[in-house]
Amino acid sequence: MRTARLLTGTALAVVAAGLGAAPAHGVGAGSIELYPASVAPGTEVTVNTAACGASDAVSGDAGAVGAGDFTLMPSAHEGHAVGQFTVPPSAQPGTYEIVARCSSGLRMTSDLVVTLTSTQERGQQVHPRGSVKTGVGGALGPDPVQTAAGVAALAVAAAGGTWLLHRRARGDGI
Known part of the structure; x- marks a missing residue:
């Protein structure tokens, strides 16, 4: 039992020493990382190096x-x-090469991929237009006749509901 503890402790010490030698935060020496590495024109890119x-x-x-x-x-x-x-x-x-240089002379590179969006591929700008069909009307909808008919239907329903509530409050029944 004592030997097993000694061996386990030694194994843990070796593993811990090995982990301590790993590069911090996953960035290897001599490299730069781009976030994002694939972008559309007009996108801001962050460059990171250790x-x-x-x-x-x-x-x-x-x-x-x-x-x-640019400066890092x-x-x-x-x-x-x-x-x-x-x-x-x-x-x-x-694909474009992005370069970073340390004042000590070390040169690092990484590739940036520029892609086009489907709108850019067609060479045109898309602007929204027209109305949205949500099932809910609007005062400025596409057809003023339909809007007027909807307002009239609501007015009739409101008047009928008020009349029924008034009769019920008087005790006349329905």
């Missing part, structure tokens, strides 16, 4: 997609730097 040291300044380059340079600032996660850029609305579909 590859540079805490004292390194980090600059980014999204010129391949037409967004130009230290984040709340120790050793991480975060920056943002916006994909221009005029960006064409394709």
